[in-house]
Amino acid sequence: MGARAATKEKPATRTTPKTSLARPWNVLVHDDPVTLMQYVTKVLIQVFGYAQDKAHRLMMEVHKTGRSVVWTGPREQAETYVQKLQAHHLLATIEVVDG
Amino acid sequence: MWAARFDEGYVLGDITPASAATLKGVPMLLESADVRVRQRLLPETCDDPEDEQQWRQHAVPELERLFASRAHLVRTDLAGLRPMPKSQNQLLLIPFAHGNAWLAALNAARLALFVLNELTAESMEPDAFATVTPKQQEALLRIHLLAEVQSVLLGDLELESAGPFADFVIE
Numbered sequence: 001m002g003a004r005a006a007t008k009e010k011p012a013t014r015t016t017p018k019t020s021l022a023r024p025w026n027v028l029v030h031d032d033p034v035t036l037m038q039y040v041t042k043v044l045i046q047v048f049g050y051a052q053d054k055a056h057r058l059m060m061e062v063h064k065t066g067r068s069v070v071w072t073g074p075r076e077q078a079e080t081y082v083q084k085l086q087a088h089h090l091l092a093t094i095e096v097v098d099g
Numbered sequence: 100m101w102a103a104r105f106d107e108g109y110v111l112g113d114i115t116p117a118s119a120a121t122l123k124g125v126p127m128l129l130e131s132a133d134v135r136v137r138q139r140l141l142p143e144t145c146d147d148p149e150d151e152q153q154w155r156q157h158a159v160p161e162l163e164r165l166f167a168s169r170a171h172l173v174r175t176d177l178a179g180l181r182p183m184p185k186s187q188n189q190l191l192l193i194p195f196a197h198g199n200a201w202l203a204a205l206n207a208a209r210l211a212l213f214v215l216n217e218l219t220a221e222s223m224e225p226d227a228f229a230t231v232t233p234k235q236q237e238a239l240l241r242i243h244l245l246a247e248v249q250s251v252l253l254g255d256l257e258l259e260s261a262g263p264f265a266d267f268v269i270e
């Protein structure tokens with residue numbers, strides 16, 4: 001057990017690049033032709049804690065429209081989520097919400 | 100290649116030498132220094148150049164450390180590839196605890212093969228196979244093989260469980 005624990009994946013720790021701003025930020029996932037749809041759904045469940053139905057719906061939106069806003073909220077948290085999505089190799093970006 | 104589930108993880112059997120070579124390439128692809136691979140695995144994230152610079156400075160190094168940690172773990176499991184009786188084929192055990200790391204590493208390797216071989220969305224379609232170069236065909240076969248392994252780990256394939264593999268112990 002000890003040997004296995006020593007080889008377990010190390011979770012990333014986060015240093016926040018910037019302080020949060022008042023305006024909300026979107027986390028976007030973009031389509032790519034390689035990543036399996038089931039894998040995208042699993043990652044959305046794992047990162048955001050979404051229910052299967054919601055994760056599947058967002059994944060299908062990515063697949064059909066090329067991108068989906070998968071989360072909106074404070075900047076620092078958005079950055080943390082994007083880093084987690086990129087850790088699973090989803091094509092993820094952040095953008096400030098217009099208006 | 101076949102797959103099954105046992106008490107502590109997954110077992111992949113009858114892995115041909117070519118498939119074993121593809122699997123052994125996974126950690127190398129994950130750690131590739133090729134600019135095309137790095138651009139895909141560590142993509143531009145922010146519209147604003149200053150924000151992007153901050154991202155490169157703070158978030159990217161953490162992701163690189165995570166990828167290296169994953170590559171090490173996958174490499175460790177691959178070191179346990181063992182020969183099957185009376186065959187050139189091999190058998191691989193993947194502990195459940197390593198499943199998420201393997202899934203991500205397999206995804207990275209598939210993305211790396213895609214960009215390194217200048218494949219397109221169209222070339223991923225089944226009827227496009229005959230239209231691409233032999234090198235691209237080989238890359239597509241590797242990409243699909245790794246997808247099969249991902250499907251096993253995602254639970255999308257019906258697996259037999261365990262009995263015959265109870266003798267295999269993960270060290």
